[in-house]
Amino acid sequence: xxxxxxxxxxxxxxxxxxxxxxxxxxxxxxxxxxxxxxxxxxxxxxxxxxxxxxxxxxxxxxxxxxxxxxxxxxxxxxxxxxxxxxxxxxxxxxxxxxxxxxxxxxxxxxxxxxxxxxxxxxxxxxxxxxxxxxxxxxxxxxxxxxxxxxxxxxxxxxxxxxxxxxxxxxxxxxxxxxxxxxxxxxxxxxxxxxxxxxxxxxxxxxxxxxxxxxxxxxxxxxxxxxxxxxxxxxxxxxxxxxxxxxxxxxxxxxxxxxxxxxxxxxxxxxxxxxxxxxxxxxxxxxxxxxxxxxxxxxxxxxxxxxxxxxxxxxxxxxxxx
Ligand code: 8YV
Numbered sequence: 278x279x280x281x282x283x284x285x286x287x288x289x290x291x292x293x294x295x296x297x298x299x300x301x302x303x304x305x306x307x308x309x310x311x312x313x314x315x316x317x318x319x320x321x322x323x324x325x326x327x328x329x330x331x332x333x334x335x336x337x338x339x340x341x342x343x344x345x346x347x348x349x350x351x352x353x354x355x356x357x358x359x360x361x362x363x364x365x366x367x368x369x370x371x372x373x374x375x376x377x378x379x380x381x382x383x384x385x386x387x388x389x390x391x392x393x394x395x396x397x398x399x400x401x402x403x404x405x406x407x408x409x410x411x412x413x414x415x416x417x418x419x420x421x422x423x424x425x426x427x428x429x430x431x432x433x434x435x436x437x438x439x440x441x442x443x444x445x446x447x448x449x450x451x452x453x454x455x456x457x458x459x460x461x462x463x464x465x466x467x468x469x470x471x472x473x474x475x476x477x478x479x480x481x482x483x484x485x486x487x488x489x490x491x492x493x494x495x496x497x498x499x500x501x502x503x504x505x506x507x508x509x510x511x512x513x514x515x516x517x518x519x520x521x522x523x524x525x526x527x528x529x530x531x532x533x534x535x536x537x538x539x540x541x542x543x544x545x546x547x548x549x550x551x552x553x554x555x556x557x558x559x560x561x562x563x564x565x566x567x568x569x570x571x572x573x574x575x576x577x578x579x580x581x582x583x584x585x586x587x588x589x590x591x592x593x594x595x596x597x598x
Contacts, residue, residue: 279585280342281324284310285349291574298582299324319343324585326577331355337364345584349577351375351432351564354486354513358596369580369592373431374572375564380435382563383511384444386535387424387479389557390507392416396554417478417505417532419444425477426450427470427494428484428512429459436481437465449473474501479509486513494518499525507533511563514539523549526556537563 278300283292285308295301302318304310309329310318319325319340328349330336337343337360345367348355353370361368389395393414400406400414424440426433429452440446441463448465450456451473459465474480480502484490494508495518502508508531510517519540525531533555539548542561550556564573576592583590 279323280321281326281581281585282318282322284308284315284318284325284327284330287326287349287574287578288571291571291578294575295326295578295582298586316340324581326581329355331357332361332366332368333357334360334364337366345369345581345590347577347581347584349573352485352513353594354515356594356597358594361597366597367584367590368594368597369577369584369590370594371573371576371580372592374576375569376431376435378566378569379432379511379563380439382537382559382565383432383436383481383483383509384439386509386511386537386557386559387481387507388419390509390533390535390555391419391479395557417507419446419479421445421447422478423447423449423476425468425473425480426465427473427480427482428452429456430483430485432511433483434459434463436483437463441465446479449477470498471501474498475503477506478503479507481509481511482516483512484516486515491515492518494522496521496524499530502531504529505532507531507535509535511537514542519550526550526553533557535559537561 278298281299281301283301283303285304315330316339321342323342324345325343326347326349330346332346332355343366348370351370351372353368356368393416397414424446426437426448429450433450437448437450437459441448449468450465451468451470455467482494493516499521522534526534535557537559538561551558580590580592
């Protein structure tokens with residue numbers, strides 16, 4: 278059986294499936310696995326399953342037999358695409374299975390920030406609810422407001438559907454290409470980036486991270502937004518110049534934010550974002566439901582097994598096809 282290494286714990290059923298076809302080892306320690314340890318573990322293997330492993334020349338020099346890196350995530354910004362192309366390494370992700378969970382979570386962040394749900398929860402738990410005066414903790418309505426979605430991919434579509442059909446939001450989106458199918462299905466409208474930023478009450482970025490999108494949101498974008506608007510990021514921290522976001526929040530250029538992702542993760546304890554009451558800070562949990570994480574692991578396992586047994590690999594990322 279081909280040797281594979283699994284760099285994080287996975288459900289027993291997924292492990293059993295891999296065991297049918299592969300001679301496997303699973304990393305049981307803290308994730309991410311330390312780099313030197315990973316280099317050691319991949320010396321003999323043909324397949325690696327990971328969610329955080331950075332695939333570079335240095336890494337591949339330690340994995341001379343490697344055929345496939347199966348990423349347990351939709352995002353694959355950890356892949357150096359040029360290096361993988363040159364060295365003929367298969368790279369896969371887990372598309373589709375997490376879209377609804379991430380969209381639910383994104384709507385949750387929007388509601389949390391707009392209606393101050395986190396603050397209210399904390400207030401009650403601290404035993405402060407003796408009387409709740411009218412006029413305290415007043416939020417902003419989500420329904421009937423305008424949502425601007427930057428990036429209309431699979432997750433963008435699911436957010437657009439919820440916002441438009443469920444929350445009566447006026448949804449505008451910006452994307453490299455028009456998505457007429459989504460416009461028609463959910464009554465959403467394409468807008469240029471400037472118009473979106475200038476008019477939306479809630480702006481959410483749902484783009485993949487790559488050299489073209491890194492730092493796509495910064496000072497200029499926050500300046501264009503309404504002072505009453507909120508900014509959300511459920512995709513990748515590096516899409517946003519985080520220092521510019523901090524300044525925009527400090528200077529009142531925008532009203533608040535909701536973040537599941539950061540430039541550096543885990544976020545540094547002294548990051549000013551963590552002391553701002555108008556910022557919802559979550560620990561990169563968009564896909565984290567039992568069912569979705571199971572489905573992601575299973576999909577990644579199917580990719581891994583196909584890659585090391587010479588079968589057709591279902592989810593090769595588009596840049597490597
Ligand atoms: C995480 C994600 O990677 O799918 C993605 O791109 O960002 C998430 O699902 C998750 O932490 C995987 O472990």
